[in-house]
Amino acid sequence: MNRSTYIVVGVVVVLFLLSWILKAVSLSGEDHRYILHGFLITMSAFLTLAIFSFLYRDNPFYKFAEHLFVGVSAAFWMTQGFWSTIVGNLIPRLSAGFSEFFMVPHQPSPWNIAYWIPVILGILLLMRLSAKYGWLSRWPLALIVGTTAGLNFVRYLRSDFIVQVSSTFVPLLGREPHQWQGGGAFISHLDLSATGQLAALLTNWIIFLGVFCGIVYFFFSKEHTGVFGRASRVGIWVLMITFGASFGYTVMGRISLLVGRVTFLFRDWLELIS
């Protein structure tokens, strides 16, 4: 580490301590744990700014925040998985002794193999850690992937295929289906208002053409040339317009996250806003 690094780190440490002290003092009147809470708020602000420093470039503060985040989150999810799934769901159903050890209510029930199968599969999965018996872990992996794929097959076929097909049955010749009464009736009842018949017709035609051309774009068995290619081009245009709208909508959501963080810094930490 060179001299400038020492200076920067020293300044950050001094600022951290100063912030802690000032925050604790400001909380001392209303909070009997003001030292701890002052530290926590200062630490939160420090970590927020350390992550934001990545926008400039990679630096030791970002590395510290990143490694702390990764380590704490990995440990958190491991303990969460153990206490909520194994201790919360499995042990109460298997053993009164273990239930008493972990201080969870035992759920007495007749012996049921359905609870022991995941135990055995989980142990087989952990065999991955062994060089000699690691091959045993492929069985539960195959079961996980195969079972979920099979279950999702029917679910996706219904939601992403059949329901989508039936949703494209939109009226193209009138506001409601079965209203085609001839060209003369159509023209005589034509309504050019924004909420009228013409707007509904245009919307339905756009839906129909967009779905049709979008499907043509994702057709992989034929070269996209000629009429087919032009329909594919329309399809990709529809897709890109949709993505653009989605992009703008999502950016608004991300900005709201930034607003939340900045509010924390200016209100809870610096107390510059109420």
Next chain:
Amino acid sequence: MKNKCLMAVVLLLVGFSGVAAEEEALAGDTLVTDPMLLFPAPVTNLEGRDSDNDHGHSVDLSWELSPDDGAGQRSVMKYDIFRWIPTLMDSADVIRSAIGVALTAREVDEVPGADWNDTLRFLRDVLDTLIVQFPAAHAAYPNDGEWRRVGMVPSGEGCFEHSGPKDRLSSDFLPDYCDFRFRVDAVTSDESIRTSSDVAGPIQCYGQWFNSGRKPVLVGVLVFGFLTILMVSRARKGADLYVRPISGIEAVDDAIGRATEMGRPILYVLGLGTAADVATIASFTILGRVAKRVAEYQTDLIVPTYDPIVMSVAQEVVKSSYLDAGRPEGYNEDTVHFVTQSQFAYVAAVNGIMLRQRPATNIYMGMFHAESLLLAETGVEAGSIQIAGTDQIAQLPFFIVACDYTLIGEELYAASAYLGREPVLLGSLKAQDYAKAAVVMLALLGLAASNFALPWFVNLFHVID
């Protein structure tokens, strides 16, 4: 003379009084009410049957409305539905209440006591014994039971669904395979003035194995499954199945070559999906292809994973690829490593890898969420060439603007078939294409049907939940 007039007046007076008395008597006769005229006519043709397409514990009742429904002096205001319930059900309710009390007591007692567990086990055994006797108790009608109201519908309605949960501990538990008996009372505004229907029953409820409301899904599964098997068998026999070129896929080989020339590693991100997600499964195939090239060119590969199961599968895929390339000794255990299962902690770690190890090529294939733009922008910052592919529509815009090549939606699935050229993958891709063609045809037919009054075709695609 005077006496005769007087006599006539008296006679007239007597005559009129007699007529008046008769009229009064007649009037009194019409004011006397027949009690039967106050009671409404009962409902008729009360029928019950098991509810369709469910897991049991439900009965549908229907009847013809009372002729006095909402009309006249004996206007029926509502219909009360009664079911004959054996007294054994009350005993089961008492046991359920005791179980509830024991559970509460056990929770209040911070250290779970063995006594409460034994009590609960005993009570549950008693309840199970009682439930086994329900069919016999129902069959004992009309002995050892009584009629109880189980529901009400307003006037004008001629149907009612009587259902209950399948939880045996619930007080509303409705057992299957028991002979239920129902009656419906037509009730006027005065609750005491009601007329009962004939008893309907015995009616049993039970679950169905097949939900007939989902026949379109069954047909779709069979057709698509048949198509897939057909195309896979054709692919296995060596048929040349054409797949049009996809620019993002062709760039993968170039990107791997670039990384080799620059002496920098390749970063492959499988996304945040699980091993059961379609996008992740497609990504495994692409990873295998990339890993094989990497093994041949002796380039470094970095695969940070989000899910432990995905890590296990990815390790197997990469190891197999090195074996296929004839370089098993080149495989490094640390190539594929687990980071964390927290979304933004994972992103922070991957961003750190990008800026510190400066990979020449970043490949993002799989399921991504809000971290997509974070990853892609950091890759731009690091100067890497980036190829992305995901089926998450909300994340595609970010990859499109920040990456050099993007595989949109189904192109990711096609990429795995295009790169791997395995018969199973190629066959399933062709089957998907035929299914898409079928979608277009069905959509056109459905449009024609819905616009020209052919509702039967539209109803073919109606799936009941």
